Amino acid sequence: MAKITLDNLAHSYLPYPSSEDDFALKELNHDWMDGEAYALLGASGCGKSTLLNIISGLLHPSQGRILFDDKDVTNAPTAARNIAQVFQFPVVYDTMTVRDNLAFPLRNRSASPEYIASRVNQIAEMIGLEDVLNRKARGLTADAKQKISLGRGMVREDVNALLFDEPLTVIDPHMKWELRTQLKSLHHEFGHTMIYVTHDQAEALTFADKVVVMYDGRVVQIGTPQELFERPAHTFVGYFIGSPGMNLFDAEIDGTTARIAGATVHLDGGYAPGNGKIKIGVRPEFVKLTVEKTGVPATIKRVEDVGRHKIIRLDVDGHEVSAIAGEDDAISEGAQHITFDSGGINVYVDDWRIAPEGKAT
Amino acid sequence: MTLVLKGVSKVVGSQTHIYPTDLELEKGTMNVLLGPTLSGKTSLMRLMAGLDVPSTGKVFWDGKDVTGQRVQDRKVAMVYQQFINYPSMSVFDNIASPLLLMGKSRSEIDAAVRDTAELMQLTPMLDRKPLELSGGQQQRCALARALVKNAGLVLLDEPLANLDYKLREELRTEIPKIFERSGSVFVYATTEPEEALLLGGNTATLWQGRITQFGRTPDVYRRPVNATTARVFSDPPMNFLTVSKDGPEMSFSGGQSVPTPEGLLGQPNGTYTAGFRPNHLELNPNVGGAMAFKTTLRVTEITGSETFVHLDHQGQRWVGLVHGVQSLTPGQPLEVFLNPAHVYIFGQDGNLVSAAPYSEAA
Numbered sequence: 001m002a003k004i005t006l007d008n009l010a011h012s013y014l015p016y017p018s019s020e021d022d023f024a025l026k027e028l029n030h031d032w033m034d035g036e037a038y039a040l041l042g043a044s045g046c047g048k049s050t051l052l053n054i055i056s057g058l059l060h061p062s063q064g065r066i067l068f069d070d071k072d073v074t075n076a077p078t079a080a081r082n083i084a085q086v087f088q089f090p091v092v093y094d095t096m097t098v099r100d101n102l103a104f105p106l107r108n109r110s111a112s113p114e115y116i117a118s119r120v121n122q123i124a125e126m127i128g129l130e131d132v133l134n135r136k137a138r139g140l141t142a143d144a145k146q147k148i149s150l151g152r153g154m155v156r157e158d159v160n161a162l163l164f165d166e167p168l169t170v171i172d173p174h175m176k177w178e179l180r181t182q183l184k185s186l187h188h189e190f191g192h193t194m195i196y197v198t199h200d201q202a203e204a205l206t207f208a209d210k211v212v213v214m215y216d217g218r219v220v221q222i223g224t225p226q227e228l229f230e231r232p233a234h235t236f237v238g239y240f241i242g243s244p245g246m247n248l249f250d251a252e253i254d255g256t257t258a259r260i261a262g263a264t265v266h267l268d269g270g271y272a273p274g275n276g277k278i279k280i281g282v283r284p285e286f287v288k289l290t291v292e293k294t295g296v297p298a299t300i301k302r303v304e305d306v307g308r309h310k311i312i313r314l315d316v317d318g319h320e321v322s323a324i325a326g327e328d329d330a331i332s333e334g335a336q337h338i339t340f341d342s343g344g345i346n347v348y349v350d351d352w353r354i355a356p357e358g359k360a361t
Numbered sequence: 362m363t364l365v366l367k368g369v370s371k372v373v374g375s376q377t378h379i380y381p382t383d384l385e386l387e388k389g390t391m392n393v394l395l396g397p398t399l400s401g402k403t404s405l406m407r408l409m410a411g412l413d414v415p416s417t418g419k420v421f422w423d424g425k426d427v428t429g430q431r432v433q434d435r436k437v438a439m440v441y442q443q444f445i446n447y448p449s450m451s452v453f454d455n456i457a458s459p460l461l462l463m464g465k466s467r468s469e470i471d472a473a474v475r476d477t478a479e480l481m482q483l484t485p486m487l488d489r490k491p492l493e494l495s496g497g498q499q500q501r502c503a504l505a506r507a508l509v510k511n512a513g514l515v516l517l518d519e520p521l522a523n524l525d526y527k528l529r530e531e532l533r534t535e536i537p538k539i540f541e542r543s544g545s546v547f548v549y550a551t552t553e554p555e556e557a558l559l560l561g562g563n564t565a566t567l568w569q570g571r572i573t574q575f576g577r578t579p580d581v582y583r584r585p586v587n588a589t590t591a592r593v594f595s596d597p598p599m600n601f602l603t604v605s606k607d608g609p610e611m612s613f614s615g616g617q618s619v620p621t622p623e624g625l626l627g628q629p630n631g632t633y634t635a636g637f638r639p640n641h642l643e644l645n646p647n648v649g650g651a652m653a654f655k656t657t658l659r660v661t662e663i664t665g666s667e668t669f670v671h672l673d674h675q676g677q678r679w680v681g682l683v684h685g686v687q688s689l690t691p692g693q694p695l696e697v698f699l700n701p702a703h704v705y706i707f708g709q710d711g712n713l714v715s716a717a718p719y720s721e722a723a
Contacts (some may be wrong), residue, residue, distance in 0.1 A: 043525045044496050142398070172397045173553050173596045177680065181671050184660050188691060199525040206662035206669060226686045229665025241665060243530055285666055305579045306558040308640040308682070328719065
């Protein structure tokens with residue numbers, strides 16, 4: 001296992017990039033700590049696959065260096081980097097048994113037969129393939145085949161890192177739970193450095209210790225799931241994490257109060273936003289509908305019953321705002337105002353979060 | 362316009378893809394086919410479209426038997442998970458293509474294409490080729506082509522499965538609005554319970570070639586008629602445990618005894634299966650006589666605002682979804698709580714015996 005350092009890294013697919021816009025991956029400095037599980041999250045085209053391909057050596061960066069445990073591997077080919085990869089679609093040898101598929105990476109490196117036998121059994125047990133070890137991979141379901149791919153990615157203990165590129169996309173929702181839990185147990189067990197690329201926020205948040213959110217070729221926040229939820233550093237993080245995403249309101253700020261749609265909202269601290277476009281962000285979880293005549297005026301447009309909770313769609317000053325209510329909560333049609341949990345309010349200037357005065361975060 | 366299936370089945374060789382099925386879908390309704398891969402969603406859609414001829418039974422459209430009729434002669438639009446566009450044609454021409462085949466006038470085509478493009482947020486891309494678009498835009502182009510011809514029956518087979526999460530979320534709220542305007546019969550296949558709930562309308566749950574239940578989406582979710590429906594319509598999966606009924610008392614394996622729920626009172630004494638959804642599991646004892654269970658924590662997953670707890674209860678796997686960020690150590694014993702109001706009781710045959718009392722109130 002290794003620490004992976006990105007030093008001044010950037011990439012453009014153009015031969016002569018002239019401006020920042022020409023870079024698919026904008027300048028980035030980051031350490032992926034040894035033994036941590038990371039998710040790389042963003043919409044398609046945000047640069048996450050570019051970054052993954054640079055780490056794996058499939059792509060040579062146009063600028064900067066990549067280091068494994070402080071050793072420069074920028075020019076090393078994929079094979080020399082000693083990493084394991086699992087892709088979106090299962091890559092298995094159909095004519096081989098499941099056992100031989102799992103053993104393949106170890107045999108390639110001439111491990112002893114005793115070690116191979118015990119290691120393959122251990123992995124098979126962890127991912128629930130022990131019953132089919134002697135079957136040919138051909139004819140197994142897509143889920144089982146992807147399990148083989150995952151197992152083969154994990155089978156070597158000496159890899160520098162494990163890279164997953166949307167490994168659960170083709171898996172049924174019920175099976176996703178099982179596989180993700182198994183991946184997580186495997187991480188606890190073996191402590192691999194893992195980088196998991198996905199566009200699915202639920203997968204990213206539940207899998208990773210730290211989530212790296214990318215937007216438009218740039219890393220906009222690296223944080224724990226809780227940090228991304230409670231303190232999104234950029235309005236994109238607020239939008240992308242959470243379902244529905246964070247509500248944004250144009251606001252004017254004066255010290256500890258904000259004016260939104262003609263109403264006054266109290267903030268958790270004092271702010272000096274300076275110049276720039278000011279918005280406040282409040283997640284639907286922190287918006288409460290009230291029959292009192294206080295708060296921000298809002299009109300209920302519709303209520304969506306999504307099972308374990310309800311999503312209330314509201315109109316506030318011509319903008320759609322969402323609030324989340326519990327499964328058993330009655331929604332009063334007479335409610336015409338919303339209030340916010342003050343702890344759930346974040347202030348943004350030109351889309352970047354600013355901290356209240358006297359507080360670091 | 363109504364689509365009616367009467368005793369429709371599909372047998373291929375020795376395999377039954379669809380068991381005899383009766384279904385009636387009304388005009389202007391959104392109908393979700395919910396089930397795992399290979400449960401028969403696509404087979405059923407192909408029978409509805411006329412792409413396949415049923416082995417038994419008949420298909421009626423507006424009261425008229427269309428069983429043997431070719432798909433070309435029916436007013437059907439179908440969209441697949443793998444979206445198909447004409448790569449050499451512009452987005453405009455792609456969307457216009459079904460209308461050209463129908464012999465519409467130029468001005469009609471222009472208006473319809475621009476209208477649909479606006480709805481699918483494709484207006485700025487009309488002059489581009491599909492391959493110059495992002496994956497999501499390509500898929501919206503294919504959707505637009507299906508919608509533009511105003512077919513009476515629109516079949517969408519996991520149309521959002523290959524899209525980014527956020528785009529999916531946006532289109533999921535758009536699609537019901539689009540269908541409301543069209544007045545067609547919409548059929549939408551998905552493997553995801555959450556998608557069915559977000560789309561609303563009606564849901565048919567499918568399992569191994571059979572429709573296990575059909576009704577209003579929230580009703581099917583809250584009042585499953587059997588354990589199979591409950592399992593198909595629950596993500597994370599529903600948790601199950603054995604209960605035994607003895608007169609007015611019902612006892613849980615590894616938990617307390619509670620008064621037998623009303624629906625179970627008239628049933629013989631013996632063992633039944635109790636089921637409850639992950640979000641009804643609590644880490645704090647609820648007010649109102651919640652039941653306690655001793656479990657072992659396998660793993661936790663934090664979503665930012667909630668925590669999934671994966672548990673082992675007497676060798677069975679349970680999942681709980683609890684509020685807040687919970688820092689718990691895997692491998693440790695964990696006591697969890699459940700309100701009897703959230704428990705469904707199923708018989709040995711899997712059929713519902715007693716609905717969760719909370720769902721009766723809803």
